[in-house]
Amino acid sequence: MIKAIVAGAAGRMGGRIINIINDTEGIELGAAFEHPESQDVGKDAGVVAGIGEIGVRIEDSLEKVIEKGDVIIDFTFHEASLNHVKIAAHNKKPMVLGTTGFSKEELDEIHGLAKENFPLVQAYNMSTGINLLYKLVELTAKVLGEGYDIEIIEAHHRMKKDAPSGTAIKLLDVASKAMGWDTEECARFCREGIIGERPSKQIGVQTIRGGDIVGEHTVLFAGIGERIELTHRASSRDTFAKGAVRAAMWIVGKEPGIYDMHDVLGLK
Ligand SMILES: NC(=O)C1=CN([C@@H]2O[C@H](COP(=O)(O)OP(=O)(O)OC[C@H]3O[C@@H](n4cnc5c(N)ncnc54)[C@H](OP(=O)(O)O)[C@@H]3O)[C@@H](O)[C@H]2O)C=CC1
Numbered sequence: 558m559i560k561a562i563v564a565g566a567a568g569r570m571g572g573r574i575i576n577i578i579n580d581t582e583g584i585e586l587g588a589a590f591e592h593p594e595s596q597d598v599g600k601d602a603g604v605v606a607g608i609g610e611i612g613v614r615i616e617d618s619l620e621k622v623i624e625k626g627d628v629i630i631d632f633t634f635h636e637a638s639l640n641h642v643k644i645a646a647h648n649k650k651p652m653v654l655g656t657t658g659f660s661k662e663e664l665d666e667i668h669g670l671a672k673e674n675f676p677l678v679q680a681y682n683m684s685t686g687i688n689l690l691y692k693l694v695e696l697t698a699k700v701l702g703e704g705y706d707i708e709i710i711e712a713h714h715r716m717k718k719d720a721p722s723g724t725a726i727k728l729l730d731v732a733s734k735a736m737g738w739d740t741e742e743c744a745r746f747c748r749e750g751i752i753g754e755r756p757s758k759q760i761g762v763q764t765i766r767g768g769d770i771v772g773e774h775t776v777l778f779a780g781i782g783e784r785i786e787l788t789h790r791a792s793s794r795d796t797f798a799k800g801a802v803r804a805a806m807w808i809v810g811k812e813p814g815i816y817d818m819h820d821v822l823g824l825k
């Protein structure tokens with residue numbers, strides 16, 4: 558039986574992950590934690606997640622619970638996750654990291670630590686559908702080529718802290734690489750004023766925030782006389798939580814290094 562440690566246990570994703578662990582054979586909740594100021598510290602993790610008492614108390618740090626699990630699942634905040642990665646590296650503990658909003662420096666540090674010390678599944682989107690979308694975007698960009706303008710549109714709930722979404726950044730990476738373009742040079746994150754004609758070697762990334770939108774991503778290929786729109790809509794966080802739990806069961810026992818959902822889903 559694999560025991561999971563859930564970071565951010567009282568968060569939107571933390572709660573759904575605890576629900577999915579509870580419904581999945583072969584994995585159980587070993588521990589759960591929040592930050593020390595959280596009003597949920599000391600409460601039963603199952604009660605907070607809406608499944609009733611499970612006898613696992615929400616603790617106030619990863620250090621306190623690191624020995625209680627075989628794998629850490631972290632969907633929190635970039636600064637917190639970086640700290641959790643350092644603890645995982647020190648303890649050689651496998652980790653599934655879903656947090657978004659990292660700076661380039663933070664990402665470099667995370668990847669450096671994982672390469673040497675522990676196996677890490679890192680993915681900005683753990684749904685099966687989005688990981689298929691990456692493949693479809695790569696194929697579409699390669700087939701259509703430069704005559705089609707590429708725009709990425711992402712929409713999320715009003716509580717989301719980072720923009721653009723991690724998934725939009727990954728879609729930009731996939732599309733730019735498929736076109737053979739430098740990702741940073743071709744990215745255009747917002748437009749305003751007299752912007753002039755659109756250059757063809759450009760990928761626009763547009764952000765929408767509102768209400769309770771779970772997560773929507775469209776990659777638009779606009780040509781002359783036709784356009785193709787590839788859209789993924791998540792209507793439940795369980796699609797991400799199921800991916801995270803699957804990744805947690807997969808990563809235990811792997812060699813140190815960086816893995817993604819294509820590894821987990823066997824899409825490589
Ligand atoms: N990869 C994927 O498939 C997905 C990724 N995400 C990403 O996951 C992250 C979390 O999203 P979401 O669940 O909606 O956000 P929430 O804010 O609902 O949850 C994050 C939780 O982590 C807690 N937290 C903050 N700091 C710490 C810390 N130091 N130690 C322990 N817990 C901490 C927060 O507490 P408090 O609220 O008190 O600050 C909160 O309860 C985001 O970066 C989001 O983009 C989301 C969905 C899918």
Ligand SMILES: O=C(O)C1=N[C@H](C(=O)O)C[C@H](O)C1
Nearest residue numbers: 657681682717722723724772
């Ligand atoms: O914050 C969210 O909610 C989500 N974040 C991820 C991202 O930034 O790509 C994935 C998903 O769309 C939900």
